[in-house]
Amino acid sequence: MNTETIRTKHPDSFTGIVRKSLRKNRHTGMIAVLCLTLIAITVSVYLQTGNHQFLNFDDDVYVTENPHVARGITAPNIIWAFSSVEAGNWHPITWLSHMADVRFFGMNPRGHHLVNVALHTLSTLILFFLLLRLTAARWQSWFVAAMFALHPLHVESVAWVAERKDLLCAFFWFLTLLLYAGYAAKQKPVLYLLTLSSFVLGLMSKPMLVTLPLVMLLLDLWPLDRYRHEVREGVRQRLGRLTFLVKEKIPFFACSLLSGLITIYAQREGGAIHGLKEIRFWLRIENALNAYAAYLGKTLWPHDLAVFYPFPPSIPIWQVIGSLVILLLISVAAVQTVHRHPYFAVGWFWFIITLVPVIGLIQVGGQSMADRYSYIPVTGLFIMVAWGVPDLTKGIRHRQSILALSACAALIASAALTWQQLGYWRDNISLYRHTLRVTTSNPGINYNLGLALHAQGEPDAAIRQFQEALKINPDDTRARNAMGVVLHAKWELDAAIKEFRQVLLINPRHIKAHYNLGLIFQIKGNPDEAIKEYQEVLRLDPDYAHVDIKLAQALTLKRMQDENRK
Structure with missing residues (x-):
């Protein structure tokens, strides 16, 4: 009896294990x-x-x-x-x-x-x-x-x-x-x-x-x-x-x-x-x-x-x-x-x-x-x-x-x-243009698109984006400073000076505007103004990149001009 029970249960038990394993x-x-x-x-x-x-x-x-x-x-x-x-x-x-x-x-x-x-x-x-x-x-x-x-x-x-x-x-x-x-x-x-x-x-x-x-x-x-x-x-x-x-x-x-x-x-x-x-x-x-x-x-x-x-x-x-x-x-x-x-x-x-x-x-x-x-x-x-x-x-x-x-x-x-x-999202210009299509009054995106267009060699298109940003927020110093940079690159130096000065009216501690003004004054052969701007940059941020070199160049230019006057 026991033997029969064992014999009948064993196959069922084995089959159950196999089925469970397969499942x-x-x-x-x-x-x-x-x-x-x-x-x-x-x-x-x-x-x-x-x-x-x-x-x-x-x-x-x-x-x-x-x-x-x-x-x-x-x-x-x-x-x-x-x-x-x-x-x-x-x-x-x-x-x-x-x-x-x-x-x-x-x-x-x-x-x-x-x-x-x-x-x-x-x-x-x-x-x-x-x-x-x-x-x-x-x-x-x-x-x-x-x-x-x-x-x-x-x-x-x-x-x-x-x-x-x-x-x-x-x-x-x-x-x-x-x-x-x-x-x-x-x-x-x-x-x-x-x-x-x-x-x-x-x-x-x-x-x-x-x-x-x-x-x-x-x-x-x-x-x-x-x-x-x-x-x-x-x-x-x-x-x-x-x-x-x-x-x-x-x-x-x-x-x-x-x-x-x-x-x-x-x-x-x-x-x-x-x-x-x-x-x-x-x-x-x-x-x-x-x-x-x-x-x-x-x-x-x-x-x-x-x-x-x-x-x-x-x-x-x-x-x-x-x-x-x-x-x-x-x-x-x-x-x-x-x-x-x-x-x-x-x-x-x-x-x-x-x-x-x-x-x-x-x-x-x-x-x-x-x-x-x-x-x-x-x-x-x-x-x-x-x-x-x-x-x-x-x-x-x-x-x-x-x-x-x-x-x-x-x-x-x-x-x-x-x-x-x-x-x-493939690149800056594609992303920002899409964003401007689906949102309104987005000056930060106008600014970013302007930077991207300038980097791509489209200064006029970049300026238009900065102008759009400034229409929405006239006190946007980032957009105004960037427009000055693009005008500088186009060699419209007087227009660039105007933008940088406007930035400093809004924020007198704007380091980049001081530095950019210094660059333009140096290019225009006005070392006194350039030195003043570079010194202000150093006062605001002594570690600002390259300003010490630019200051040295402006001082050299001033010394040469003084010697020529003699």
């Missing part, structure tokens, strides 16, 4: 295929950036004209990276990344752009593995990762070398959450330390990770389900569980606080933060509400994307009220459905929370919003769609086919729009 292999094979598909679609769309140029908008600050980055990774440069707040940020990992690029590729933009593509692709894969680990929902996870890879709002972060910090930020963001998912499942201290380490590296890439501890708490709700409680549990037990989850994040919150303080200091040092006198408080609130709605709108319908959206002098009240109503309605719906559809609340508040540092309540720069700021936040919206649409379509005939076709249509449309948007 596991099929699952692994499918995951590999999905990963290869993500790599293929991301690289095929973004590979064209390998032929793009550096921009004169921040690429000069971060790479092409940065002497520390240009020398590559050296001991002094590593010290500089960890101690500098240049460009209004403390992000040593970003600086080291740019230095490594220069070490391997020099100043060839191709290598710098392709590293951006590689980082974007890696983040896409990590996001896929993160959602797969959290939910085991293969197709929803793949769809979210594919939308992250292909959405047109992400073009700015990938196609702009200066936005390397965005890509590193997202890489460490998703890696931190993947490690956190492992820690939440196994509660191993080593996984906790790895999670915290990844988080710190992310903060040293871009401080936008300061909101990540709050997103961890959202994931504790869904899909980790760490708030779960038994029916018979009392309020004390439930509060105890919540307290434990919050205490668990205290080191992360502490790092966020420190990073936030460092960032505010760095941006104040760089003069990037606008005071309430420049942009009043209520206008900031109005713009923040409008920006939230705009990000939501551009996620659903990505049109008129631009490298710079100027801050408006005022916002129509109907836009503000409309934006507020939309945000409140969705937020209320998210809270009311949190028990039945927790993914909706998690996705929505992921979007809301992660935009807080860049929504403009503390206004940094002159933009009202920026596509790059949506790089991580819109992932929350993709999660809402990926899990929400299948729930909404339950019971519909041919549901699976409809969902598959809809997903394919969304991805194909995103890929096509992204390909088109990438084309605008």
